[in-house]
Amino acid sequence: MAPKDNLTAVLYGINDMRLEQRPIPVPKPNQVLLKMEVVGICGSDVHYLVSGRIGPFVVTDPMVIGHEASGTVIQVGRDVKNLKPGDRVAIEPGITCRTCADCKSGNYHLCKDMIFCATPPVDGNLTRYYVHDADFCHKLPDNMDLEEGALMEPLSVGVHACRRAGVRIGSVVLVLGAGPIGLVSMLTAKAMGASKVIITDIVGHRLQKAKELGADFTLQIGQNTTEEEIVSEIKAKLGEDPNITLECTGAEQCVRVALQVTKSGGTVILVGLGKFEMTVPLAGALVREVNIRGVFRYNNDYPIAIEMVKTGKVNVKPLITHHYKMEDTLKAFHTAKTGEGNPIKDNLTAVLYGI
Numbered sequence: 195m196a197p198k199d200n201l202t203a204v205l206y207g208i209n210d211m212r213l214e215q216r217p218i219p220v221p222k223p224n225q226v227l228l229k230m231e232v233v234g235i236c237g238s239d240v241h242y243l244v245s246g247r248i249g250p251f252v253v254t255d256p257m258v259i260g261h262e263a264s265g266t267v268i269q270v271g272r273d274v275k276n277l278k279p280g281d282r283v284a285i286e287p288g289i290t291c292r293t294c295a296d297c298k299s300g301n302y303h304l305c306k307d308m309i310f311c312a313t314p315p316v317d318g319n320l321t322r323y324y325v326h327d328a329d330f331c332h333k334l335p336d337n338m339d340l341e342e343g344a345l346m347e348p349l350s351v352g353v354h355a356c357r358r359a360g361v362r363i364g365s366v367v368l369v370l371g372a373g374p375i376g377l378v379s380m381l382t383a384k385a386m387g388a389s390k391v392i393i394t395d396i397v398g399h400r401l402q403k404a405k406e407l408g409a410d411f412t413l414q415i416g417q418n419t420t421e422e423e424i425v426s427e428i429k430a431k432l433g434e435d436p437n438i439t440l441e442c443t444g445a446e447q448c449v450r451v452a453l454q455v456t457k458s459g460g461t462v463i464l465v466g467l468g469k470f471e472m473t474v475p476l477a478g479a480l481v482r483e484v485n486i487r488g489v490f491r492y493n494n495d496y497p498i499a500i501e502m503v504k505t506g507k508v509n510v511k512p513l514i515t516h517h518y519k520m521e522d523t524l525k526a527f528h529t530a531k532t533g534e535g536n537p538i539k540d541n542l543t544a545v546l547y548g549i
């Protein structure tokens with residue numbers, strides 16, 4: 195019997211999320227119909243709920259939330275060759291035009307016509323049934339579960355950051371910020387062979403989590419800690435200068451520290467999205483030929499993220515803090531928003547279906 199229940203989490207405006215029934219979508223020839231299985235809640239989902247916008251992206255019309263997801267294929271469009279009903283997939287949430295110069299040159303993540311789940315006005319996938327282009331669905335190997343599948347989204351950001359940085363055996367890596375993105379970046383750096391990783395945060399329990407996940411050193415930044423102190427403490431703990439710094443906070447102080455602490459000739463990767471304009475000590479970095487590179491989401495990184503988990507190089511499971519059923523989505527967002535009883539505040543809260 196065809197399914198009828200398509201309960202969906204729809205954001206109507208600031209602090210106005212509603213669960214409502216939506217029609218079950220029909221896949222186009224290049225799409226698959228998915229029974230959604232696990233959807234993580236990301237900081238940006240919470241931001242849209244609380245503020246109704248992120249930078250230029252404003253929620254003006256009701257929008258389905260959610261973009262860190264996995265599902266099971268239940269129907270395929272007539273042109274789909276890479277998937278079949280029953281396949282379990284991680285869903286890469288950004289669909290590109292595939293024909294522009296950026297797409298054709300291999301930088302599809304920079305496509306100007308990208309449509310991305312739960313970035314207004316595009317609907318996300320916190321819903322029971324959802325259609326997605328088949329070439330942006332990555333089949334999961336048998337030894338990976340659907341929770342791990344959903345976590346391929348943030349992990350791919352970490353993979354992209356570490357590939358942009360050129361992390362390899364012997365790299366000495368500083369990660370600024372132990373939120374979900376800092377943690378997946380740290381896990382990836384270790385998997386790619388970094389010999390030492392130090393991670394900083396202002397919140398003690400986040401550093402505790404980082405330690406459990408394998409950080410070699412942690413540094414808690416106090417309210418009155420000066421930049422000079424941060425730079426010298428990082429160097430003292432490592433016993434040398436980091437040759438790669440992954441900035442995962444977006445805080446001006448951290449960008450400033452990154453430029454000063456990174457080894458001459460080394461690389462600073464900017465992942466954190468902070469203020470559009472900042473004051474930073476640039477000349478000191480340029481005369482030391484420090485490379486500065488931006489990161490925007492991911493580009494051919496899902497297959498690598500999946501491979502890392504499949505082969506046991508990375509364990510993402512400890513990042514999951516809570517499980518909720520679809521019906522309890524509002525409760526899940528409340529927890530993500532307030533961090534109530536949550537060891538990693540506003541972390542990847544997994545919303546589970548049908549369990």
Ligand code: NAD
Nearest residue numbers: 237371373374375395396443444445465466467489490491
């Ligand atoms: P988060 O807010 O959960 O984590 C940020 C962490 O930085 C927090 O633990 C916070 O305590 C810490 N922090 C803040 N100020 C600090 C300081 N001065 N020193 C040390 N630590 C400090 O966010 P997240 O989900 O982990 O994402 C991290 C950043 O990456 C955000 O800015 C997010 O917007 C950005 N992001 C960028 C991309 C991209 O494609 N470039 C993708 C995803 C997320």
Ligand code: ZN
Nearest residue numbers: 291294297305
């Ligand atoms: Zn394009």
